[in-house]
Amino acid sequence: MKKPALLIAGMAVLALGGWAALHGVPAAAPEAEGYAILDAGRNVVGRYVVPADSGILVRPDAELILYGKRLLADTARLLPDNVGAAMNCNSCHLGDGKIEGANGYINTVNFYPRVMPRAGKEVDLEARINGCFQRSMNGKPLDPDGREMKAMIAYMDWLRQGVPKDRTVDIVNAGPIDESLVPDPENGRLVYAAKCAACHGADGEGMRDQFGDVLFPPLWGEESFNIGAGMARTYKAAQFVKWAMPPAMHMGGRLGQGGVLSDQDAVDVAEYFTHMPRPDFPAKVKDWPNGGKPRDARY
Amino acid sequence: MRIVTYALIAGLSALAIGWGTAISTPLWFAPKAKDQIDIDDPDLISRGEYIALAGDCTACHTAPGGAAFAGGLGLQTPMGTIYSTNITPDPETGIGRYDYGDFERAVRQGMRPDGAHLYPAMPYASYRVVSDADIQALYAYFMSSVAPFAKENQPTTIPWPASLRWPLAWWNMLFSSPRQFEPPAGGDPVLARGAYLVEGLAHCGACHTPRGLGYQEKALKDDDAGRFLSGSVLEGWYAKNLRNEDTGLSTWTEAELIAFLKTGRNARTAAFGSMTDVVQHSLQHLTDADLTAIARYLKSLPPRPGRETWQPKQDETTEALRAGDFSAPGAITYVEHCTQCHRLDGMGAPEIYPALKGNSMVFADDSSSLIQVTMAGGRMPETPAHAMAFAMPGFAHLSDGDLAGVLSFIRNSWGNHASEVTERDIARMRSELAHKPTHYAPEAKQ
Numbered sequence: 001m002k003k004p005a006l007l008i009a010g011m012a013v014l015a016l017g018g019w020a021a022l023h024g025v026p027a028a029a030p031e032a033e034g035y036a037i038l039d040a041g042r043n044v045v046g047r048y049v050v051p052a053d054s055g056i057l058v059r060p061d062a063e064l065i066l067y068g069k070r071l072l073a074d075t076a077r078l079l080p081d082n083v084g085a086a087m088n089c090n091s092c093h094l095g096d097g098k099i100e101g102a103n104g105y106i107n108t109v110n111f112y113p114r115v116m117p118r119a120g121k122e123v124d125l126e127a128r129i130n131g132c133f134q135r136s137m138n139g140k141p142l143d144p145d146g147r148e149m150k151a152m153i154a155y156m157d158w159l160r161q162g163v164p165k166d167r168t169v170d171i172v173n174a175g176p177i178d179e180s181l182v183p184d185p186e187n188g189r190l191v192y193a194a195k196c197a198a199c200h201g202a203d204g205e206g207m208r209d210q211f212g213d214v215l216f217p218p219l220w221g222e223e224s225f226n227i228g229a230g231m232a233r234t235y236k237a238a239q240f241v242k243w244a245m246p247p248a249m250h251m252g253g254r255l256g257q258g259g260v261l262s263d264q265d266a267v268d269v270a271e272y273f274t275h276m277p278r279p280d281f282p283a284k285v286k287d288w289p290n291g292g293k294p295r296d297a298r299y
Numbered sequence: 300m301r302i303v304t305y306a307l308i309a310g311l312s313a314l315a316i317g318w319g320t321a322i323s324t325p326l327w328f329a330p331k332a333k334d335q336i337d338i339d340d341p342d343l344i345s346r347g348e349y350i351a352l353a354g355d356c357t358a359c360h361t362a363p364g365g366a367a368f369a370g371g372l373g374l375q376t377p378m379g380t381i382y383s384t385n386i387t388p389d390p391e392t393g394i395g396r397y398d399y400g401d402f403e404r405a406v407r408q409g410m411r412p413d414g415a416h417l418y419p420a421m422p423y424a425s426y427r428v429v430s431d432a433d434i435q436a437l438y439a440y441f442m443s444s445v446a447p448f449a450k451e452n453q454p455t456t457i458p459w460p461a462s463l464r465w466p467l468a469w470w471n472m473l474f475s476s477p478r479q480f481e482p483p484a485g486g487d488p489v490l491a492r493g494a495y496l497v498e499g500l501a502h503c504g505a506c507h508t509p510r511g512l513g514y515q516e517k518a519l520k521d522d523d524a525g526r527f528l529s530g531s532v533l534e535g536w537y538a539k540n541l542r543n544e545d546t547g548l549s550t551w552t553e554a555e556l557i558a559f560l561k562t563g564r565n566a567r568t569a570a571f572g573s574m575t576d577v578v579q580h581s582l583q584h585l586t587d588a589d590l591t592a593i594a595r596y597l598k599s600l601p602p603r604p605g606r607e608t609w610q611p612k613q614d615e616t617t618e619a620l621r622a623g624d625f626s627a628p629g630a631i632t633y634v635e636h637c638t639q640c641h642r643l644d645g646m647g648a649p650e651i652y653p654a655l656k657g658n659s660m661v662f663a664d665d666s667s668s669l670i671q672v673t674m675a676g677g678r679m680p681e682t683p684a685h686a687m688a689f690a691m692p693g694f695a696h697l698s699d700g701d702l703a704g705v706l707s708f709i710r711n712s713w714g715n716h717a718s719e720v721t722e723r724d725i726a727r728m729r730s731e732l733a734h735k736p737t738h739y740a741p742e743a744k745q
Contacts, residue, residue, distance in 0.1 A: 029698050029729075052701070053635040070623050073638070095639060198687040199651060207648065211621075215648050248640060248652065248689040251676030255639060256692035 035100075036170040037163055048106070048169040050098050051161055061154055064147075068155030069096060071148055072105075075137065077213045079148060084138035084279075086206055086214045086223040089152075092136065092231060094244055097159060099254050101175040101243035105156045107168050120289035125153060135228035138279050175243030178263045179235050188272025191265045195246065196273070204276055220276030227298040228281030234296040237270035238263070274298070321468035325414035328472065331400035336435050338443040347440025350433045353500040353589070354426070355581035358573075359383040364743030368441075369393070369448040373736030374420045375534050376514070379457035380736040381420045389447035402438045409471055416467035418455075419475065424519060425502035428480035428495065453739040474515035483521070483599070493596025494520070496589060497528075501581070504528060506538035506573065525603035530664055535731040536572045537667040539660055544602030545609045546664050546717075550657060556594040557587075563680035563688075566649040568658050571677025571691065572668060579680035611657060611714035617644040629708030632701045636694060637709075645713040651689060656713035666720050669706055670728045695732065699725040 037046035056065045071078055072089040073096065090096060097105025112125040123131070126149055130141035142149045163169055193202070199216040200206055206218035218224045230236045243258045250256040261269065284299045325331075337343065351357075360383045362371035370385040388395040394402065401412040409423035410416055417423065426434075455462060480499065482491035497503045498520050508516040509531040518527040529547070530540035540547035548556065555565045563570040563578040570578050582590065602608075616627070620643040625631045634643075637655075641647050645656035655661050661669060676693035694702065699722040706720040 030696055052632075054631050054701070057631060066623065066625065090639075096635070194686055198685065199648070209642065209648075210644065210646060215642070246687070248691065251678060251690050251693055253692050256676070256690050 038168050038170050040166055044170075045167065046163075048161060048163060048171075050106075051159065053096075056158060059158065064151050064154045065158045066155075067147075068151035068153070071152055072096065072155060074213070077211075079139075079142070082133050082137070082139045082142055082148075084140075085136070085217070085225055086208070087137050087217050087225060088214055089132065089137075091214065091217040092240065094247065094257065095254050097156070099244070099257070100171045101173070102255075102257065103173050103240070103244070104171060105159050106171055107160070107163075107173075108156045109153065109160050110163060110165050110168060117290070117292045118287050125156075129153075134283065135281060136225045136231060138224075138226040138229075138281075174236070174239040175258075177235055177239045177242055177266060181264055181267045183234055183271030184264075184268045185272045185275065187265070188268035188270070191261065191269040192272055195260065196269065199246065204273060219273045220278050222279060224278045226279035226281040228284055228287070232274050232278065232298050233294065234267065234271045234274055235294075236296070237274050238266040241270050242266035317469065318465055321416075321465040322414070324416070324468045324471070325410060328468070329404055329408040329410045332403045332431075334399050334403075334431075334435065336399045336438050338439040340439060343436050343439040344444055345440075346433075347436035347438070348444065349584075350429075350437045350500065351440055352581055352584040353496060354429075354437070355501070355577060356386065357580045358576050359420070360386050362738040362740035362743065365738070365740030366446075366448040366450065366742050368445050369450045369740075369742065371450065371453055371739035373738045375734075375736045376418075376420065376457070378461050379455055381418050381455045381457070382453035382739050383420075384452045385448065385450050386441065387445050387448040388442050389449050392449050392451050393447060394441065395447060397442075399435065399438050402441070403434050406434060406437070408477075409467075409475060415464045416471055418467065419470060419514065422502040422505040424475035424516065425499055425504060427475060427478050427519075428499040430480070430495075433500070448742075450742060470513060470515070474513060478519075481520070483596075489592050490596050490599055492589065493592035493594070493599075496593055497596055501593065503541065506533050506536075507531060507541050521600055525601065528597070528600060529603065532665055532667050534573075534735075535667055535671050535728060537663055537665040537669075538574075539663050539668070541597050542600045542602060542606075543598050544606040546659055546662060547600075547602075547606075548597055548659070549602070549608045550659050551598075553591070553594045553598055556597065557590050560585075560590045560593060561587075562682045562684040564650050564653075564685070567654045568660060569650075569653045569677075569679045569689075571672045571679070575678055575680045578682070583680065583682045583684075609659070612716050614656065614714040616712035616714075617656075620644075627708060627712070629704035629706075632697070632705040633708050633712075636697070637705065640691075645709075650685065651687075655709050656715065658715075662710055662715045662717040664717075666706065666710065666718065666724060667728070669710070670702070670720060670724060671732070673702065673706060674725070674728055675732055695729070699729075 034047045034049035036044045037048050039045045053069070056062050056069070059065060072093065075088040076083045076086055092103050093105060094102035097103070109125065112128055113122050115121060116123045126144035129149065129152060130144065133139050133141050196219070200219045204218055204220040204224070206223070207215040209215045225231050231240065242261055242263065245258060246260060247255040247257040249258070249260050287293070357368060359372050359374065360368045360370050365371050366387070368385070368387045370383045372383040373380045374383065385393040387393040390396050397405070397412065404410045405417065407423055407426050407429060409419065409421060480495055483494050504516050504519060504527060507528045507530060508518060509526060509529060511517050518524065521527045525542060528541040531538055543549055555567065558565040559568065559570065560578065560582045562583065563575060619627065620630065620634065625634050640652040641655050645654060647654045663669065672691060674693055674695040676691050678690040679688045681688040702725045703720045703722045709715070710717040710720065
């Protein structure tokens with residue numbers, strides 16, 4: 001039995017040598033790529049890298065920023081008086097607003113105030129956020145001067161990482177969709193059953209966790225967003241569905257999201273779920289006072 | 300001088316005897332069966348197809364994107380990459396000229412028709428217990444029903460002299476001697492069927508049983524030491540402990556285990572890494588009776604001494620995170636990158652996103668799989684049971700410190716308790732991931 005023992009020892013030595021040769025090269029985390037920062041003329045003037053949340057902790061206003069981050073992520077649980085739907089801000093603004101094509105918050109602070117066609121006047125960020133509360137969240141506006149509003153804006157302000165007001169990070173909120181496509185809601189129904197129902201439920205009812213909190217938001221019904229929400233519009237919803245839904249499809253990307261449906265399937269499924277029964281938005285009569293209503297508006 | 304001469308002569312003689320013994324093994328160690336098999340018998344073929352699924356031949360013998368059973372999958376060993384071979388019935392490059400004796404000798408005895416020994420990457424040590432009837436059916440299926448595909452076998456990258464095959468004869472004599480299947484005591488036919496599948500065709504031990512210095516599985520069946528299926532690391536994946544003990548399967552019910560084997564997921568966890576392929580290519584195709592037998596047999600493997608059932612700690616994490624307390628080390632990284640799917644309560648979403656709380660993969664004895672799935676991502680198998688199969692994105696872009704911190708947090712939160720993950724562990728995995736074997740599949744569509 002000496003011989004095999006020697007043999008095995010020899011093989012082990014070779015093995016260790018091979019192992020060392022293979023594993024001698026140190027590797028490190030790749031550099032974050034980031035996005036270009038553009039000036040008003042769209043010239044590249046810098047580089048924006050999505051910050052890690054650990055950076056919040058060293059800020060003097062860390063408590064307010066973290067509170068804002070929590071409110072955006074857990075809106076229905078933390079602000080039950082203001083949220084009527086089983087929705088969180090981050091239900092549509094995926095990944096804490098850090099993801100391209102998924103309604104990011106990175107440029108939000110720099111974008112407002114701005115004249116918006118839907119309101120027909122200048123809208124500041126507080127008013128824009130409150131628009132979400134009354135439409136997508138089917139709820140009531142926050143006190144624009146309250147701590148909750150300040151906290152949400154503090155998070156968004158931290159997220160822009162000091163990019164000046166007159167500059168933008170070269171990142172889109174939503175990817176393109178072919179708006180010339182005619183929606184086929186019947187195909188949309190099939191797409192929904194195959195690709196969406198696993199999480200959002202066979203009847204669009206969504207899913208709740210052990211505490212009754214939102215796990216996956218309902219896509220129609222009394223607990224969904226109302227007809228005044230941007231997400232109630234076919235082509236806006238289709239953009240989101242194509243580029244941001246579903247998450248957990250790929251082994252790359254921040255959430256492994258999107259890129260599953262064709263433009264046609266995305267338009268079809270968006271037509272299907274946006275036109276299912278959902279709450280009304282009584283203030284709809286005030287929208288687009290100066291015209292310019294998009295053709296997929298619900299009223 | 301004289302002593303050196305003697306030592307040299309003794310050494311050379313030993314080498315000569317070792318070599319002579321090795322090359323004579325076809326004559327006495329691996330006898331060739333003489334049975335004649337009717338490869339056109341439809342019953343035999345259809346049973347053989349099931350045996351091929353249960354044996355998961357395709358897992359190694361089909362390269363990603365390559366022709367079925369045409370080989371070329373690279374298997375990383377400490378000595379180099381071994382490529383699986385073409386086992387289609389192509390007469391020139393495959394096994395088209397094998398008679399039944401050649402086939403049986405390759406599958407169960409690890410020997411080629413030319414008398415050369417196979418690398419034990421082929422689990423013939425496990426297949427030793429597969430019955431004659433099953434091997435015969437398998438032969439009929441391969442020879443009659445698998446499409447021949449011409450593709451030369453790819454040589455290994457193992458350097459000389461480790462590339463010499465005759466020493467493998469000694470490996471076989473030591474670690475893969477002839478044996479018959481022995482059912483577990485008690486006479487329960489379900490347990491016997493489970494043991495037969497687990498030890499033999501399904502060759503679970505090839506990944507899940509720790510290996511010794513000679514790269515041999517430390518146990519090929521259950522024994523008093525309880526090393527069989529007690530968990531092992533291969534290609535940077537930790538194939539988890541499957542014994543009915545704390546970090547093994549003590550937290551799994553038989554029903555959860557069956558659901559996992561059949562669909563690659565259950566309410567608490569999901570398959571990833573190479574287990575995804577095992578479910579995809581093999582287990583989902585097994586009958587419910589066979590899956591029940593496997594699950595029941597695994598649940599019957601007794602805990603090793605000192606290893607009883609799992610005792611979770613009090614969950615203090617859920618309340619802290621829900622209250623916005625992210626002060627625990629690693630918590631802020633968890634909340635930033637993991638909560639979208641795995642949630643503040645670590646419960647994920649049943650059959651969609653795996654839970655981390657109470658998931659025995661998370662608090663496994665070895666953290667390699669947790670580290671690799673976090674860095675490289677993972678994907679569930681696709682089965683008819685679910686309309687959607689989900690994937691986890693990789694987080695290799697995070698720093699070693701952030702990854703070590705968040706994984707230590709996950710292993711020690713919601714009542715989980717396990718060893719810390721260190722930055723060194725992360726750095727080691729980066730190297731491992733950078734040196735994954737490449738596969739040989741020129742036929743794959745680009």
